[in-house]
Amino acid sequence: MNLSNTFISSRAILQVALLFTLNFNIIFSKDIDKGNSFNYQCLWVVRDALQSRKSIDDLINFASEKNINDLFVQVRGRGDALYKSQMIPRSQLLPSNEFDPLSYLLQNIKDKGIKVHAWVNVYLIWSNRTMPIDKKHIIYNNEDWVDTIEEWPLNINRQLNRVSRNNEGEGVFLAPNHPEVSNYLVSVFKEIIDNYEIDGLHLDYIRYQDADYGRNPYAIAKFKKDVGRDPNPWFLEMERSNVASQRLIGNLKQWNNAKRSSITNLVKEIKELINDTRPNIMLSAAVKPNLYVARERFLQEWDVWLAAGYVDWVVPMNYSPIMSDFSQNISVINDNFPKKYRDKIIMGIALYNQSSVDAAKKIKYSIEEKFVGISVFSYNQMKSNSDYSSLLDKINEK
Numbered sequence: 468m469n470l471s472n473t474f475i476s477s478r479a480i481l482q483v484a485l486l487f488t489l490n491f492n493i494i495f496s497k498d499i500d501k502g503n504s505f506n507y508q509c510l511w512v513v514r515d516a517l518q519s520r521k522s523i524d525d526l527i528n529f530a531s532e533k534n535i536n537d538l539f540v541q542v543r544g545r546g547d548a549l550y551k552s553q554m555i556p557r558s559q560l561l562p563s564n565e566f567d568p569l570s571y572l573l574q575n576i577k578d579k580g581i582k583v584h585a586w587v588n589v590y591l592i593w594s595n596r597t598m599p600i601d602k603k604h605i606i607y608n609n610e611d612w613v614d615t616i617e618e619w620p621l622n623i624n625r626q627l628n629r630v631s632r633n634n635e636g637e638g639v640f641l642a643p644n645h646p647e648v649s650n651y652l653v654s655v656f657k658e659i660i661d662n663y664e665i666d667g668l669h670l671d672y673i674r675y676q677d678a679d680y681g682r683n684p685y686a687i688a689k690f691k692k693d694v695g696r697d698p699n700p701w702f703l704e705m706e707r708s709n710v711a712s713q714r715l716i717g718n719l720k721q722w723n724n725a726k727r728s729s730i731t732n733l734v735k736e737i738k739e740l741i742n743d744t745r746p747n748i749m750l751s752a753a754v755k756p757n758l759y760v761a762r763e764r765f766l767q768e769w770d771v772w773l774a775a776g777y778v779d780w781v782v783p784m785n786y787s788p789i790m791s792d793f794s795q796n797i798s799v800i801n802d803n804f805p806k807k808y809r810d811k812i813i814m815g816i817a818l819y820n821q822s823s824v825d826a827a828k829k830i831k832y833s834i835e836e837k838f839v840g841i842s843v844f845s846y847n848q849m850k851s852n853s854d855y856s857s858l859l860d861k862i863n864e865k
Contacts, residue, residue: 816842
């Protein structure tokens with residue numbers, strides 16, 4: 468869940484500009500129409516709310532009081548685990564005992580009528596300036612899986628330093644198009660599905676960091692093997708050109724289609740895993756809210772995932788505090804999806820960057836646009852500020 472503006476390199480701006488194609492003051496009040504409401508009231512719960520039994524008890528009580536239907540609970544934050552895992556290291560946020568936050572939550576939320584979705588950050592594996600304490604972390608053991616826009620080998624410390632000092636980028640990501648990454652991630656998620664009675668798996672950071680990422684040398688080698696063409700000259704030409712030729716545009720389109728497919732194929736594999744092992748589990752994804760930007764800049768074709776049935780829900784992170792931007796993202800959804808998909812789209816709304824009044828306007832607008840549910844980011848803001856926590860009370864007033 469990204470809280471900051473993503474750094475855009477000049478190369479990314481040029482690439483998006485070349486390939487971007489369009490192919491596809493009411494205030495919330497107590498007098499809201501009683502006939503309009505949501506079927507699903509969802510809440511994102513960031514991992515620091517899972518650090519102790521007491522904090523989890525508080526979460527359960529809060530969700531019950533606010534009539535929350537579904538919790539997206541972050542159990543994989545930065546390539547680590549807030550559950551018992553044989554594959555990935557324990558989160559540094561947790562005490563050094565045997566406490567299992569996910570198990571404790573599932574045991575104590577039974578009979579509350581609240582579904583628990585295990586929220587997992589997929590490709591993002593680290594973002595702190597200081598490297599992980601646990602040397603079993605994937606960033607130490609599989610550095611060749613890391614995504615990059617730089618010459619190889621990647622300087623991970625320099626990349627993390629740029630994030631912390633200059634807000635350039637979001638951190639260290641696994642390369643979605645690396646030939647071994649998808650199998651690894653499917654194994655990570657299978658461990659959760661096999662060992663915990665979760666109601667859903669919720670994918671976040673299921674995208675590239677930006678348009679010009681994807682240049683991991685092993686990923687490039689795979690592309691050359693599959694397609695028979697070397698994309699490196701295309702990158703060089705793009706960086707040196709002010710105006711791109713049709714030939715270059717066609718080449719970059721082929722490269723980007725391969726990058727999109729690497730993510731879509733992972734989503735498909737996860738859905739197949741669920742269907743084969745625990746078909747009652749829902750698969751959802753937090754996605755960039757503007758479908759065109761998601762597809763062209765972040766290579767995240769969530770329209771395909773939804774239409775193909777690879778996910779049960781998408782949750783657009785429609786976090787802009789500006790109402791015109793918020794409504795424009797919804798207009799793009801309306802332009803691209805028939806009404807039959809409306810019950811598979813949960814509208815994501817942020818609290819951290821706007822007042823409760825402005826957030827309430829967006830909740831009301833989502834009701835008017837006939838979305839079946841909202842998801843609020845996040846529990847921390849709702850719990851710490853009574854103005855925010857009363858938003859859902861107003862929805863439920865009869």
